[in-house]
Structures are given as C-alpha cells and as structure tokens.
Amino acid sequence: MKVLIVEDERSFAKELESFLVKEGYQCEVAHTGNEASEKIFVNAYDFILLDLGLPDYDGFDLLEEAKEGGQIASFIVLTARGATGDKIKGLNMGADDYLPKPFSLLELASRMNAITRRKHGLQKNIIKIHGFEMDIQNRSVHCGEASVPVTKKEFDLLHYLALHKNKVLTRLQLTEHIWGEILEDDYESNYIDVHVKNLRKKLSEYGNCDFIETVRGIGYRISMPK
16 A cells, blocks of 8 residues: 655654555655645555645645545644644544554554544454455454465555545556556556466465456456445
C-alpha cells in the first residue's frame, strides 16, 4: 500500500520511511506543505501521515484541502500538539486517527492495520479468499494446513486485490500501490501481468484460483461473495 509521509523533520521522516518500508508499505515523503499539496493533487494514497506543524502550511488546512479534493487516503495526524481541542478538530475534519509525538513505531503500524481492517470490514488480520487464507500480520498465505510460498510482491498484489474485492483495479493502480512511484515510460509495462501469472501458478497448485479475474484491456479483480 502507498503512504505519503508529510513531515518537516527530515531525520524523523527518514526513520518513519525506513520502518514502514520494512512493514511492506511503499512510501513517498514531503517535507513542506506545498510539496505535499502537489503530491496529493496528482497521486492516490492509501495512507497520509500528516504533521500539523509544517513550516509553510497549517496541517489542518492541508487536511481540509485534501478532503475537498476527493483524496481517499486514510489520514493519521502525527504531531507534538497533543491538546484535546486539536485532536477533536482533526478527527471532526476527517482524520482517521491522531498520534501525539513521541510515539512508538509499532503502535503506528498497529493503528494503520486497525484502520485498514475497519475500512475494508475485516474482523481480524485474516482475509479468507475462497479456500485460501491470508495472514496479514505474518504476511503469509495458506490453503488448509499448507503454506503457499508467495514472494513479497505476490503477497502485496493478492492483498491489495483482496482489500478491493469485486472492484476492477487497473494495471497502473496496482503498479503504483505496490511498486510506488514509476516512470511514465513504464506505464505500459507487463510488471503486473507477470506477477499475476506467477501468483496464479502458485495458488493453482493448492486450490482453484479462478477468483483472480482478468478484465481485458483494464486490469484485474478478485471475485468474492458480498
């Protein structure tokens, strides 16, 4: 999943980025409000981690601007301003969570997982896909007692499709959210097709994987009962 870190303290931004990359997220960083505004206008994100105390922008203004612009990301406000009034204001403006500094990076990861579960209607860190189960915490796929040996990118691909079950995701959407920023010349590449082919091959050794559907000329969809 794709994360924008909006943080003017460069060392802390780097620490956040390094941690989240290890957790399986694709990260971009903006050190100013103007830089963040440009990225939010152009890109779609799954999470935006927003510092309120930016040198050129009030974080609340950026949050309001993003919401009015239709940004669908989940917002977590990260700030040294821990007053109750600020928390209430941020949540009322559409932030999904609020973490006062300093905070544990493990707590941040747990809150991001909780938001993902809420947003996609999951009761726990397990996604059941027909005869398969994805353990989000341990980043593993099982079919019954058998473990399916998927790679990191194959897991990310299956996870993202499963979170958006019954929705067609374009190749570009999948590439951006799994590989992060890509060059314009790469838009027509077959990154996704190759990984879907490999994923289907591995899953088919354990069960039926017809639920991963190709939508010709557009992308892919996981078909699941509603």
